[in-house]
Amino acid sequence: MSAWSPRLDVAIPERVSLVLPVAGIGFRSIAYLVDALLLFLFWVSAYFLFSLVLSDFVGAFLGLSGVGKTLAIIGAFATQWLYWTLCEVIGRGQTPGKRLLSIRVVSDDGSPVGVLQSSVRNLCRIVDFLPFFYAAGLLAMLLSRENRRLGDLLAGTLLIREERIELDKYERAPADGTSTPIPAAAEQLSPADVELILTFLSRVQELTVESRDRLTAALVKRYGRFLSDHEYRALLASRQSAEAFLRARAQPRA
Amino acid sequence: MESLGAFVARRKGDWEKLQQLLAQQRSGALELGQLKRLDSLYRRATGDLAYAQSFFPGTDAHRFLNQLCGSAYGSIYQPPRQHWAAVRQFYESGFPGVFRAEKRFVASSAMIFLLGLALGASVVLVQPGGAELLVPARMRQSIAERRMWTDDILSIAPANLVASAIATNNLTVTIFAFASGILAGAGTIFTLVNNGIQIGAIIALCAREHMAMPLLSFIGGHGPMELSVIVIAGGAGLMVGQAVIDPGDLPRRQYLKRRGTQAVKLVLGCAPFLAFTGVIEGFISPGNLFPGPVKIALGLLLAGAFWTYLSLTGRADEVESSASKSGRR
Numbered sequence: 001m002s003a004w005s006p007r008l009d010v011a012i013p014e015r016v017s018l019v020l021p022v023a024g025i026g027f028r029s030i031a032y033l034v035d036a037l038l039l040f041l042f043w044v045s046a047y048f049l050f051s052l053v054l055s056d057f058v059g060a061f062l063g064l065s066g067v068g069k070t071l072a073i074i075g076a077f078a079t080q081w082l083y084w085t086l087c088e089v090i091g092r093g094q095t096p097g098k099r100l101l102s103i104r105v106v107s108d109d110g111s112p113v114g115v116l117q118s119s120v121r122n123l124c125r126i127v128d129f130l131p132f133f134y135a136a137g138l139l140a141m142l143l144s145r146e147n148r149r150l151g152d153l154l155a156g157t158l159l160i161r162e163e164r165i166e167l168d169k170y171e172r173a174p175a176d177g178t179s180t181p182i183p184a185a186a187e188q189l190s191p192a193d194v195e196l197i198l199t200f201l202s203r204v205q206e207l208t209v210e211s212r213d214r215l216t217a218a219l220v221k222r223y224g225r226f227l228s229d230h231e232y233r234a235l236l237a238s239r240q241s242a243e244a245f246l247r248a249r250a251q252p253r254a
Numbered sequence: 255m256e257s258l259g260a261f262v263a264r265r266k267g268d269w270e271k272l273q274q275l276l277a278q279q280r281s282g283a284l285e286l287g288q289l290k291r292l293d294s295l296y297r298r299a300t301g302d303l304a305y306a307q308s309f310f311p312g313t314d315a316h317r318f319l320n321q322l323c324g325s326a327y328g329s330i331y332q333p334p335r336q337h338w339a340a341v342r343q344f345y346e347s348g349f350p351g352v353f354r355a356e357k358r359f360v361a362s363s364a365m366i367f368l369l370g371l372a373l374g375a376s377v378v379l380v381q382p383g384g385a386e387l388l389v390p391a392r393m394r395q396s397i398a399e400r401r402m403w404t405d406d407i408l409s410i411a412p413a414n415l416v417a418s419a420i421a422t423n424n425l426t427v428t429i430f431a432f433a434s435g436i437l438a439g440a441g442t443i444f445t446l447v448n449n450g451i452q453i454g455a456i457i458a459l460c461a462r463e464h465m466a467m468p469l470l471s472f473i474g475g476h477g478p479m480e481l482s483v484i485v486i487a488g489g490a491g492l493m494v495g496q497a498v499i500d501p502g503d504l505p506r507r508q509y510l511k512r513r514g515t516q517a518v519k520l521v522l523g524c525a526p527f528l529a530f531t532g533v534i535e536g537f538i539s540p541g542n543l544f545p546g547p548v549k550i551a552l553g554l555l556l557a558g559a560f561w562t563y564l565s566l567t568g569r570a571d572e573v574e575s576s577a578s579k580s581g582r583r
Contacts (some may be wrong), residue, residue: 014323016301016323020320081429093281111331112328112332116519117515120515120518123432123521124436125432154510156512167318169314170263171262194313195258
């Protein structure tokens with residue numbers, strides 16, 4: 001969790017505080033574009049579908065009864081407005097675009113948004129859109145602490161990121177016993193150090209060979225102060241043994 | 255103290271079970287026994303979160319638990335589902351109730367609108383040249399030729415297209431009057447004054463050109479209701495503006511949220527009435543199918559019914575409950 005990214009602290013009745021990561025402007029903009037694209041595609045495909053069924057689409061539309069025509073246009077207009085609120089209420093805070101980007105609208109107490117809150121924030125799009133293409137909304141997001149546009153401020157909502165976090169790295173068994181035994185005198189590592197080593201080991205596959213070797217050497221140096229020069233060089237001779245050493249170092253000792 | 259790895263290894267099974275139950279809950283297939291299990295697993299996970307917060311802050315295990323408890327919290331503390339009964343209840347007491355509680359904002363909104371109306375009318379009456387600024391050219395031309403511009407529109411486009419264009423325009427004005435309240439009320443006041451001035455100027459111009467009756471017979475059917483809705487949406491906007499400017503004893507963000515969700519009820523409540531007005535505007539107002547006085551009478555009747563509904567519906571319950579609550583206030 002980077003220190004500068006805004007977060008929402010929520011005190012829940014279970015007497016712990018949840019820290020929810022707030023979604024940034026980039027995530028939100030892309031999610032918006034996805035939704036806008038979906039709406040656009042919806043209308044295009046609706047048009048072609050009707051054209052397939054009815055040979056003369058415009059003619060058929062003009063041939064509708066007056067009330068039918070009015071309802072059709074009002075319906076189309078309402079779709080533009082209702083899309084957001086319906087999706088957010090039914091999708092538990094997620095429109096399709098937000099789902100794709102793994103962000104979610106929540107109330108600022110961490111609970112899911114209701115109909116009223118969702119209506120407020122989506123009706124306010126008309127103001128956030130001012131004077132062109134969400135300029136006001138973007139400005140408000142830049143200025144507010146939790147990246148909220150005007151609609152979010154009025155509705156008391158914000159967008160949080162849902163991260164997918166894997167716990168596999170904690171479970172990787174230590175390599176076989178060929179690695180250097182760790183002397184009992186070596187100091188116990190703090191959880192932050194253990195986390196650093198495990199995170200590094202879970203990502204080594206993604207690193208270039210040079211970075212991998214350089215970081216491995218640095219970590220072995222840092223967490224192997226008890227090693228003699230000779231042992232240190234022997235460990236670094238093979239990447240496998242160095243990483244096995246790190247893994248063993250991250251393991252708790254009885 | 256337990257090590258990070260041992261902690262994760264010991265508790266991971268429960269967390270995964272909780273994730274699985276949450277997914278199941280989302281798809282709506284949870285039995286009572288599972289629900290109880292979900293509850294106890296959630297409580298234990300929050301305990302784990304507190305533990306991780308103290309001993310392993312900033313680790314992935316901590317973030318994982320945060321995420322897990324966050325989504326479980328969202329699932330467990332859900333707002334009640336809205337059903338059709340809730341919609342009925344909203345129209346029986348919620349909407350009129352908010353209207354009555356916030357009467358002074360609606361009244362201010364009406365005053366501001368009437369101020370604009372008077373301003374527009376007096377400019378045109380005192381200084382006829384002012385009409386060139388305030389009334390669109392095409393409208394001025396047809397008024398000068400003693401025709402209603404609405405007949406003009408109708409001869410080109412079919413009536414219902416006009417109706418839907420007007421209805422969507424009114425919806426936009428209504429939404430904007432509410433939403434722009436977030437600009438400290440300035441947007442709302444501008445919308446109200448602006449619409450007032452335009453309508454006032456048009457009425458005055460028609461009166462001067464002896465076109466008052468055709469105008470009244472055109473706007474009589476839908477105007478009263480439509481303006482009522484815009485004034486009420488303006489009241490909602492003023493509520494928001496007031497909340498921005500003077501949040502009182504509460505933090506501004508908290509007060510905004512509270513007032514915003516109240517104000518929006520006025521707008522949501524008005525929506526179906528506005529749609530209905532659009533239909534009248536499209537089918538009854540234009541043309542000579544109905545005589546002018548009938549349209550005017552219909553318009554006044556509808557608006558009267560609307561305001562009566564807002565003032566009276568659900569009031570008996572309100573009086574009762576406020577009497578029983580008065581001790582707490």
